[in-house]
């Protein structure tokens with residue numbers, strides 16, 4: 001069985017607390033590993049190491065930092081298959097999704113490689129007679145990242161490249177459910193030449209998170225996970241004086257107008273609802289069918305669902321893998337039952353699909369005629385369950401999105417440019433797709449939702465990430481007029 005330890009000061013550190021957590025291969029249901037869960041003392045060790053490393057790292061030249069980031073980018077690229085296979089082994093996602101995750105992570109390293117330009121600062125010459133004013137951006141110190149199970153490689157890469165580019169050091173606390181890929185990535189950071197302590201990793205649960213949130217030497221916390229924990233992390237971290245960005249859960253709507261390209265919309269609904277088994281914060285979980293497109297759309301989605309191949313992530317034929325744990329699979333099954341009991345029409349029941357192994361599999365489900373007071377609509381299910389809500393017009397659809405507490409992503413499918421443009425204005429969400437179901441921004445924009453999908457005022461990665469991980473310092477300078485110098489420097493006035 002694989003033993004997953006902490007990485008502190010570039011050394012593998014075993015926990016002495018005796019607390020461990022199980023790691024499973026979700027495709028077989030077998031326990032494949034045991035992850036150390038950090039005690040308060042182990043978290044302190046990591047923070048102390050990062051604090052010490054910051055004294056030098058904060059002063060390392062831009063040229064050197066960029067060089068190391070390039071080394072790191074190349075190593076992640078070279079090890080794409082190894083990272084992807086660890087993702088599949090512990091998360092369960094299919095190989096293409098796993099490789100896609102690594103590729104999206106690399107985008108963030110590449111963005112950080114250009115930080116020298118983004119963080120140049122500003123300069124106002126002659127703000128007053130003989131006075132110049134300029135702003136530089138400086139690092140915060142030790143930053144911490146707490147990440148979810150569903151993108152164990154990509155989400156740490158939303159944080160770490162920008163944080164270290166800005167001159168901070170970093171302590172990562174990845175999800176304890178699939179810790180091998182993030183650990184391997186931190187090993188690659190060491191291999192790239194980053195000094196020990198610049199990036200440390202502690203595995204753990206609430207104990208580790210709580211210690212990071214209260215530790216006096218942690219300046220900033222980046223969190224990605226479910227809404228209740230995001231709220232908790234935000235309020236606890238900020239009340240301890242830290243800068244916090246906390247991204248939460250989601251319930252993403254996809255509007256389909258009567259003039260939409262039916263095939264495009266149905267393909268998009270299926271890939272966005274069931275890709276990665278629906279365990280994506282940008283997954284589409286509600287299709288809002290406007291007017292008379294509802295019947296043909298439901299038929300087209302159903303047709304495509306029947307063809308989906310569900311199986312182990314390492315089987316090249318699989319298009320969807322298992323869920324993360326048995327408990328989560330059972331919870332998702334409970335929602336399907338609740339939806340049916342609450343009056344939705346269960347068009348496809350994923351519970352009926354039989355799998356010939358003991359992995360955490362469930363088939364894909366489609367519920368039609370869902371109402372907004374049903375639990376399948378209100379709750380984030382985080383599984384392969386798609387609800388269809390039927391409405392009469394655009395305004396009702398937009399109102400539905402606004403009334404929903406989450407606000408991560410929203411998409412519209414239409415051929416009408418004017419309506420699409422209006423939607424981009426009206427949608428109460430941080431990321432909007434126009435004929436694009438999962439509008440995850442490229443690495444040189446930033447990622448984050450609104451409302452209960454984000455606590456804090458900075459979204460993640462891209463330019464907002466650089467802002468989060470740096471703080472402005474404004475210098476106002478005045479120099480004596482050199483023409484009045486006692487020493488003859490050759491100015492005409494001196495003669």
Ligand code: NAD
Pocket residue numbers: 146147148149150151173174175176204205206209210224225226227229230247248249250280281380382408448449453
């Ligand atoms: P989670 O909230 O259970 O866990 C996230 C992190 O918080 C993990 O590292 C975990 O160890 C820690 N944690 C869990 N319970 C805690 C507690 N009581 N106190 C302190 N720390 C705790 O989330 P998850 O199940 O790992 O991930 C899925 C969730 O993440 C979904 O809700 C999904 O929408 C969300 N998510 C959001 C985004 C986004 O960008 N908005 C991206 C990915 C995932």
